[in-house]
Amino acid sequence: MVDYFAGDSRTNRERMLAGDLYIADDPESARRARRAARLADAYHRAALADESAARSILTELVGSLGEGAVVRPPLYVDYGENITIGARTFVNYNLTALDVAPITIGEDCQIGPNVQLLTPTHPVDPEPRRAKLEAAEPITIGDNVWIGGGAIILPGVTIGDNSVIGAGAVVTRDVGANVVVVGNPARVIRRL
Numbered sequence: 001m002v003d004y005f006a007g008d009s010r011t012n013r014e015r016m017l018a019g020d021l022y023i024a025d026d027p028e029s030a031r032r033a034r035r036a037a038r039l040a041d042a043y044h045r046a047a048l049a050d051e052s053a054a055r056s057i058l059t060e061l062v063g064s065l066g067e068g069a070v071v072r073p074p075l076y077v078d079y080g081e082n083i084t085i086g087a088r089t090f091v092n093y094n095l096t097a098l099d100v101a102p103i104t105i106g107e108d109c110q111i112g113p114n115v116q117l118l119t120p121t122h123p124v125d126p127e128p129r130r131a132k133l134e135a136a137e138p139i140t141i142g143d144n145v146w147i148g149g150g151a152i153i154l155p156g157v158t159i160g161d162n163s164v165i166g167a168g169a170v171v172t173r174d175v176g177a178n179v180v181v182v183g184n185p186a187r188v189i190r191r192l
Contacts, residue, residue: 004021021133036077040074064083075095104140119139140158
């Protein structure tokens with residue numbers, strides 16, 4: 001088997017954060033993932049009892065939470081700390097945001113239920129898969145974007161301002177500003 005890390009003294013976490021190939025076995029990443037799972041669970045529980053307490057937990061979980069942003073639990077993340085949510089953005093139930101790489105959600109967005117924002121990638125070639133290698137690419141969502149329920153946004157995608165992603169769409173490449181995209185793979189059906 002090929003040694004993909006020959007001459008590379010970085011930890012797998014350092015490789016992951018740099019967007020390079022890594023193996024998801026770093027102890028620091030595991031600690032941060034457990035922290036995120038505990039906070040996400042506490043957020044869900046607190047949201048049922050005390051909204052102000054819940055907001056402080058959510059603020060601790062995500063990297064940045066804009067004023068007036070609302071995230072309905074449950075929320076599923078890898079680390080949480082790599083997620084930025086802009087002001088006045090509304091996120092409905094069951095967001096899965098795998099934030100191995102940064103996920104940036106702009107201001108005034110509407111995100112439907114069961115949306116998946118997926119930054120991890122896996123090699124296509126068999127040899128790196130055998131070595132259990134992964135990588136990650138950031139996701140960027142502009143301002144005033146609407147994402148319909150069940151949509152999936154794949155690694156490395158940027159969505160331009162004022163765009164609409166149809167329910168159930170699978171977004172595999174960048175989406176420009178002021179368009180409506182639908183389908184699998186998502187395609188532009190209308191300019192706004």
